[in-house]
Amino acid sequence: MSRIRQTAELALIALRDLGADSAGVQAQTGKKSEFTIEGGRFTLLRTTMDNSLSLQAIRDHRRGSVSGNSFEEEAVYSAARDCVASAEAAQPDPAWEMAADGRGTFRDGAPEADIVKLFDRTRELMDSVHQEYPRIILEQVIAAHANREGIYLNSHGVEYETLSGQYEVTLMFSGHEGDKSSSFNYSGLVTDSLDKPFLELGSVRQNLSDAERQIHTEPMQGKFEGTVIFTPDCLGSMLSELLDNYAADRVLLDGTSQWKDRLGEQVADRRVTLSMKPLDPRVVCGERYTAEGFLSEDYDVIRDGVLRQFMLSNYAANRTGKKRAPNGSGSMVMAPGTQMLSQMIAATKQGLLVSRYSGGAAGTNGEFSGVAKNSFLIKNGKIGPAVSETMISGNLAGMLSRVAGISRETVEDGMTSLPWLAVEGITISGK
Amino acid sequence: MLPDIVSSLRGSFAPGTHSELRAQRSLSRRLTLLGGNLVRNARTDSQGVSARVYRDGVYGFASAAEASPQSAREALAAASGNARFLADRVNPGKGPLPAIAEGSLPRQEDFSDIPQKQYLDFITPLDEYIKGKYPDLKSRTVVAYADSMEKQLLTSDGYAAHTLAPRSYVYVFLNSETASGMPVEIFKSFGGSGSFDTRFMDPSILYGEVDRLYEHLMRKREGVYANAGLATCILSGELSGILAHEAVGHTVEADLVLGGSVAGPMLNQTVASPLVSMTDFAHTAFGEEAPLPVFVDDEGVLAEDAELIRNGRLEGYMLSRETGRHFSMKPRGNARAFAFNDEPLIRMRNTAISPGPHKLEEMIASVEDGYYLLYTNNGQADTTGEFMFGVSMGYEIKNGELGKAIFDTTISGVAFQMLKTVDMVSDKLIWTSSGFCGKKQPMPVGCGGPDLRCQVMIGGK
Structure with a gap:
């Protein structure tokens, strides 16, 4: 969290120094690990690391906003300059304002990924669909874990710290028999636990079953x-x-x-x-x-x-x-x-x-x-x-x-x- | 412009393994004037590096937000580890990818990233023109939007490139209401590839377009509901372009063919009227630069046109390197990634139905009872080819003449059935390019077409 906090504080100071009357900053880092299945087979394991930095400034009732993903000091200053310049270019509008109070620290879901178990649950889903719904073609399955750690600060003293993580699964599929096929359908779900098979969550089982009945x-x-x-x-x-x-x-x-x-x-x-x-x-x-x-x-x-x-x-x-x-x-x-x-x-x-x-x-x-x-x-x-x-x-x-x-x-x-x-x-x- | 990040890293690739390194910077700028108030004033700047490594039938991918040679090296190592993790567990046993042509493209020219004030200086007088000339409008929205993708690409066995793809648009939304108080609206986008300052130098260039839009809106105020059911319709180039993209294009993306699309068993068969030919153009179409030119894809494949339908016969698919191997077809540069942390997917580029021999006027004159459908506000299709497009502006045709405007409606059909009903094709091509195609990742695409006379289901009362 220390680099995230340093970046947010640096940006907030820069916005104030550049003349913002009110300023808000959100800095986050995130990691996503994601399996892709296409045409019924595993094709990709993707790991992404990203940052996000969102700046808002209000000056003389004029508002600008900028977002980027670099935490480098010069990039933060550049984003702050862009943000204030955007605000200066805008028309005045007294409706813009930022929250005057609020504090909190939040930890939600499953911030730590269990990649091996995620792979096993995903393979289990494929095997179960193959056995229980043999007329289904899984066009694409995305099974991912995404976590995010961040901080929000504004010039009125509002401060929130967050740490969260969740498993995300989406399936696109259709039923097939000979040259007949159903329309594609999809299911999406988010969960913080890998305790249950994906087939038993959300609308997955119902939609797969319906797709088989929608071929004709x-x-x-x-x-x-x-x-x-x-x-x-x-x-x-x-x-x-x-x-x-x-x-x-x-x-x-x-x-x-x-x-x-x-x-x-x-x-x-x-x-x-x-x-x-x-x-x-x-x-x-x-x-x-x-x-x-x-x-x-x-x-x-x-x-x-x-x-x-x-x-x-x-x-x-x-x-x-x-x-x-x-x-x-x-x-x-x-x-x-x-x-x-x-x-x-x-x-x-x-x-x-x-x-x-x-x-x-x-x-x-x-x-x-x-x-x-x-x-x-x-x-x-x-x-x-x-x-x-x-x-x-x-x-x-x-x-x-x-x-x-x-x-x-x-x-x-x-x-x-x-x-x-x-x-x-x-x-x-x-x- | 990004400093050179990847060109020194060719020696980092593991021998015998297909690897890609990409450094990318994506910018977007958006300003929204709603009723003259600036309700959105935003700039985004996102950059980073990614690597993808192919191992025996599966890919590993990794990315980092820091655009530097060191983070590119680390991403390459992480991508190799991911490929190994997956290959060890699923044992795909597919061997290496077939070789492709190698080379290097010259770096494209930089463009001017103008400050926010310049966008506002264009849309403010445009908004004031609308407000002054059409005070009876219920509401108005004017949006300035620009984005760009800069990519440095290095592959172990393909083309290297440093590309820049800026595009710029102005969107105008006008709202009014019917005599009974029912809201009606109309929307149109203007623009294309290139930076905002070169596309939009003087707001007066759009005044005529706004006037035409207002005229349509006034006709829509007096509109009627379409009569639901199968109807003879003339689809404008805007609609036939989205038909080409949504209802046909997606079904012939090879990954969706493998997922069970209707086009799988239709290769080399008749899927449309002989009047219909369709191509996914890489960078040049009908002798001119395509709306959003693509010169190389993110697998290092040199971009060429992909012919999809010729005189009604399905000729081919759009491919990645891996699906090209599966179908024993040549990939033509359709594997593209949206953001630095996205993997390449099979995407369309500039997909269009070719113009035909007819004049729009004779097409309208030929319809006894039907509709001329002008603008669309969205479209979807699935891998069966069943499509749906929202129609936000259209007119009745009665006895060969345009009649009353119709309220918002939807058309639907099954592409390979509906295209067989096409019996007239106009000689005028319309391109659009302002939106994003959605397929896991968004992607700017161009789509185009002529006016088509066909039979299609229309929603209504």
Whole structure:
């Protein structure tokens, strides 16, 4: 830590000496060890050592930021000069400010890597997939351990020290039989322990099993309005898009958010509680402080269907006159419902179970349309064949108001905790 | 510019083993004016060295953030250790890689890394022009962006090079709303390779482009939803370029072919209409410099064009040295790494569908009921060739004439089926190069194409 601290202190002094009214510095070092499997065989062991140095300066209400990866003294001075020059070139904006207080020392996850055991777990995953899911081709598997040690200092006396480490696994795969194949699908997970086989974590087993059942697909015919049950993996990406369009900095700064005047109002079904929880024990190495130097705390974006908090940075909060979000993470947690997934499927007359959505970026109006990938037809309460060339369209905000059910089961992948969500009134169209 | 770091280290390579050393510096600059307020003002500078060593069928890789000959030596030793760790455990037994041509490329010219103020001095008057001329806009965003990759490459058996690849863009986003209050937006990027000060000398060069963008946005305010289902569409060059990249290009990357892509069993077969030819260009296309020229890849392979489809027939894949050996094909310089601590992956460079014999006007006149799709905001495809592109600007075609604008929608299909429906190809090629391709690592790529008339699924109401 001593070199990291020396670098951060040097940069902070340099920024102050160059005339910054407020300054913030984050210095980190990291090491990553990573195995790659391509086409079902090990191809690479990669070890990377990197530094990062991020500088922010505010001078006469003008802000500049610079980042680099050299801890050399001359490079630190050069970065500080660049940072202050950037600030001087900017327009004044009193909304810029840095945290005034906060201290902490955090040790999270598994900072020390066990590379031999990581290799063994990865080989075990390959062998298990080969034996239990013989029709799966593992296009790519990345299994890594990443650790990071760092310090954040600002000119108001805020100081955080962090040491963290985690194992990260991503799989891309598809099912094959003769010349038929499923769409590719993927699973990702983060964990701080190698005690369990990777196959048993997150959505890995479920997605592999589904991919084998998605080799033979049937194109959808016609168009109808039905119920879509989003899997937790797919729900995560839909919710991210929704929040970007309704609750994040950009759309509140430019005034295009359709929720901008709806704080405290019902924006979702009463069963919906959606939170950002980097401190939740199910989240591995969650955010401990924000980019602006504030200590992170969990919060609810929506509680019992009511919009409670926008996901605003301190800058955007100052500009819009709204409250700053207590953290800047994407550690989504949605409260589970009371129904079993099987009950939700049984209650669906006509619709789809959607594992992956491939669609154009929704505009600020929230209208989305895209392809339902890795998806099954549901008819009269039963799962039917996998479908191909099937599109779904609807409105992101409307989704949360037309909830048909939330599952009791959830999936934890080390980054989020999400249930299955059934939504009515989605347009489903085929050829 | 980086001082010479790797050229003195040729003697450090272990005999008989393919090894690569790379020193790299990557810069990026981004300024964002949102409603006239500078909400982002950032510079990044990242540099370091990496080494990759091939041993009997597996690679070891290591990198360090310090760009010096000593750290390059240490990275080489660590990469050798990693290759040994893996080779000992998986016993691949594949032997050495086939030989490739050796040589050295002359160092490319440096470029000017301008201060942040110069970027701001360009986008501020542009933003003021938009604000003054179009006060009815709901919001506006203007972004200046520039990045560059400088690489010094030394390989045990291939080309050595010192390359620089700067590119610069201005992005303009305009927002309005319909009479019922529904937000509508439009976005376009301008720019290409080269430093910002040589690309963008006078903001007035973009005023006409902004005016055209505003006109489209006003038409979109009065827009309608597309009618969901299979439709006759004319894809603009921007969309056919992304089709070439996403829906075809990725399926013919040899690593994805090995992972089970649909192109595996399709080699030398008809995958498209005879009107369709497609190439991944290295540095020169149709007699001009390609948008993002690549002269050598990060395995030391001299870059050449990779012909992918000729008159509808699948002709080849994009390859690394190792996959070239697997398929008994010649690698043509597609193995590229993004950052100093990234390993080379098979990546596209400048992928384009070739122009054809038709005029856009006659193509539009030929459509009784369909759509002309102009701009896209993203695209994805998978190894089955099933693709999806977001369409952020398009028009109905009714009885051979452009009609109402359509709201944001999505098109989808299966590439090798959809390309067989192409029955008209325009004579005008459009290139885009402002984005990043995502495949474990990001990577700047160029993609291009002419207008295509085809049958495609469109989302809507």
